[in-house]
Amino acid sequence: MADATATLSRPLFGRRSGLRRLNTGTAFGVGLATLWLSLLVLIPLGAVVWRAQEDGLASFWDAATAPEAAAAIRLTVASALIVAVINAVLGTLIAWVLVRDDFRGKRVVDALIDLPFALPTIVAGLVLLTLYGVNSPVGIELAYTRAGVVVALLFVTLPFVVRTVQPVLLELDVEMEQAATSLGASKLTTFRRIVLPNLAPAISAGTALAFARAISEFGATVLISNNLPFKTQVASVYIFGQIEADNTVGAAAVATVLLLIAIVVLFGLDLLQRWAARHA
């Protein structure tokens, strides 16, 4: 899967590739694309932000800070942060093993990494509930707990860090590491000072994507959390409940908060990558 966030910082005006025709054809294409994007993405998202403040900014603030809403947002962000950190570490580890190690069935394992992306989230949620639910065959009961939410999020965010780090690891020049080792550096030092700086942009990109995905996740968490307000209810489930209760202002308010968080994270990542590119 192409790295969406990396594309954000890809210099568009650098390479002058392509036929440059500022003629009616291009204008028509741009017009069509703009219309398409507006009808599908911009206007609907704008409507969410609009609805959130339609009854006034005070009402927006009240809706966003209502006890149940605030609890849901706190739980969502906290879980997403935990999941992001775990993914940053384990994702890199898994990518390392897949690139540098060799064992029977490696290709199958490599393929399975994408399963959380190919599997419907509700199916993942059902499966996780079966595994860690009330009649758990492995004896671990996580249903209706925050740990259950974290496990569900770990499942759906698995591919992100792994798939952004893998290509970078593949292209990494092992000679630098070999030079470091021959000069007496321990494996840990080599990793810390040679490999990690090269991997850092990819790890942070994948982690940001995992975070953005984790705060938005709905299908995988809705079953295992059982939607207990104040305890295991994540923001997207709260929004869903508000829509069902026809409280679109409340839903829009929390949705806007989520959108803002996601934009901040992705924008911050873009800045980080541009800073890293300049200081590389």
Next chain:
Amino acid sequence: MRFIALGYLAVLIGLPVVLIFWRTFEHGVKPVIDSLSDPAVLHAFRVTAIITFWTVLLNTVFGVGIAILLVRHTFPGRRMLNVLIDLPIAVSPVVVGLALILVYGKFAPVGGWLDDHGIQIIFSYPGMVLATMFVTLPLVVREVAPVLEEIGTEQEQAAHTLGANGFQTFRRVTLPAIRWGLAYGVVLTIARSLGEYGAIAVVSGRLIGQTQTATLVVDERFQNFDQTTAYAVAVTMAFVAIITLVLINVLRPKEHS
């Protein structure tokens, strides 16, 4: 280190996959076949297939178009378009559903106008297709654009000097060159469309036998204690997911593998 990685994967991915197949076929194959033969379930599969078909078709056409626009042309606002394409990644599916309802719902500006003319968006196919198109928007674009950049314009320019018009150039030069990137984007779109749940749950109204998709069936049957059917449909989708998984890994651009 290998053991930590493999152990984590085995617990996180392996266990659930094994369990779902085991739990579904615990009582044999016949209950599964019976569940899947339920008219409502079959209808749900058909709904999912129709939505996926239209989403893939529309997003492929526009995806290729936008990719060509981004790579082969310059115009004011190109960078903004590039950023906006990625926006759907950051939006929660439930928010997508909410957004569409606020614009295309019966009591909303655009939706109300359309409703007066007999066109229903929300609680109907158009709304569900729109929702699925939203979440899959970047997929084709992000796979075709890099290929377009990589192949360069020499062949297209050559065709142009030999007298081919724009459409001929596209059909005979560009399209064959991007076909693997395009295929990969299409498979990703299919996988994502089949599995969409949150946005569909909001815009469809979840009307059983009418606007219920396969993913909605899993949830509804589970909530109504019909675990057999829920698992049966879930396993079917898991099976399809594994097939798309194989396709994804076969078609993945080589520099990623």
